[in-house]
Amino acid sequence: MINIKENEKLNTLNHSCAHLLAHAVKNLYPNAKFWVGPVIEEGFYYDIDLDDESISEETLEKISKEMKKIAKNDRLIKRIELSKEEALELFKDDPYKIDLIENMPEDEIISAYKQDDFIDLCRGPHVNSTKLLKNFKLLKVSGAYYKGDSNNKVLQRIYGICFDNPEDLEEHLKELEEAKERDHRKIGKDLEIYMTDDLVGRGLPMFLPNGYIIWQELENYIKEKERKLDYNHVKTPCLGNVELYKTSGHWDHYKDDMFPSMKLDNEEFVLRPMNCPHHMMIFKNKLHSYKELPIKIGEIAPDFRYEASGALKGIERARHFCQNDAHLFVTLDQIKDQFKEVVDLILEVYKDFNITNYHFELSLRDPEDKVKYYQDDKMWDEAENMLRKVLNGIGIEYTEKIGEAAFYGPKLDVQIRPAVGNEVTLSTCQLDFCLPQKFDLTYIDKDGEKKTPVVIHRAILGSLDRFIAYLLEETKGALPLWLSPVQVNVIPVNNKYHLDYAKEIYELLREKNIRVNLDARDEKLGYKMRESVTHKNPYALIIGQNEVDTNTISYRKYGTDETVNIDKNEFIDLIKKQIETKEF
């Protein structure tokens, strides 16, 4: 997908198109006031204040027509330079522009661009005529909070994109349509991976047999990796006493995002939103020597969060999800190695799944934010610097994000972009000096003194739910053999003559623990082949007279159209090997 922002030519074009949009809106809504209209990766948008009026998708058509009309008239786009004082005078009726201008440095030369009678404050640059702005499309309209703050007024945001020729525009629109086909919500429904139901509840997806096979394979896969690294897996309850979360600090920070508490007898419980406190208590269950550290406690743990209704998205973000969670209890000296071990594990897993389209973000606190973050500057500086050092040592590229840290510590996040929508975090690794203190965790050091361990929180597959969403989108539902719900689909050519032999093959594969389906329906081969392909079964076995006569099988691999005739056992060896190596 093209990145408009980073393409110099298209960036300018889209920027000018945003002005064209504003111009058209001004013509149609003389009272409209304009906030900002930046270029983004996906094109451009403009935030507009229409008082109490809001723009519907129908209105978008009208605006689009008006834009075309202006563009056709070939207006010159002229740059005007102003002093701050002049700018304030020129835009005196527009509080949004005043806001922008007032935040500019005193001596800056302020520029504005004029086309016809429409003038807008802008740094530029722009194309020099509106006639170049022909190949655009207004994509969507939405509300957006002024300055991104949900306490502020909602402005109307219109998104669009502009190209310099109609072919590219059409190509882009086609790509957007194709992305919808890749959406895990569509694939998840088509391939019966998961379902939802209003009666069960909003944001509570249920994994169907196909989905749960993928789930179990992933669970086995990651647990095996973790066992090799001396993780110990535990199983803890999905709810906990409110006091547990008051102790950790989560209650103060997140109580509104948790399912409300339940009071019973003399206790008050909540469904747990994360697992750290439970694992802290497991560490605390007995006295530890420095010799035991690092202690690694892992769990495939179900969590519950009362996500805002607008945030829900299939199995990518739901109100119930299952984390591939672990907490590493380490000494100060071990942080570096253990953190590196986690990052290496992430990289190894990504290689196994052929995940290449991701980037690292180092999420730091915002030192100005005295509410969200646990207040201990020394602790934070120490943790953040240590992370930087480790990351630079490993030599991975990352971008620093201020104000994105957890309340208890900085973290390294791995971000990926789903088929539709915003970037999401897939994996995370967090450094925490805070919770061990709050829970008063200790170990006995070499010198016989009690010391507080440091905790590394980490999730490699993130949540299994989200990871499956990602896999479905990346593979378009054509999962690798080892993850496929049905690995081999056996199709007799003619039930009357070939069903017995097909059954024999079916049983043989089943005995070898291969997930096999026998399509014994009284249908034509073509019909059953078609279904095998639309269900994205990795292998279709064709069993007809040739195969019966020679005691062989014929297979067709998904994505190819050639049929291979092969000995039964040879075929079993072939796919067994593919499954074992987890070929992707």
Place this chain on the structure above:
RNA sequence: GCCGAUUUAGUUUAGUGGUAAAACAAGUCACUCGUAAUGAUUAGAUGUAAGUUCGAUUCUUACAUUCGGCACCA
């Protein structure tokens, strides 16, 4: 949660202020078939609750769902 849209059969979609149309899937029957759809046939639907109306699936309102964004994301 906010702004906007959305909701018709198991699924995908059509349509209407007066009997709701189709495809696929499902059932039955016939066909006995070599690599993406054999034919016939049967059954199956207007999210919920109010309102307007002689009459509402269609219009209005509320609620719910889903979608596109915004905000949020331990």
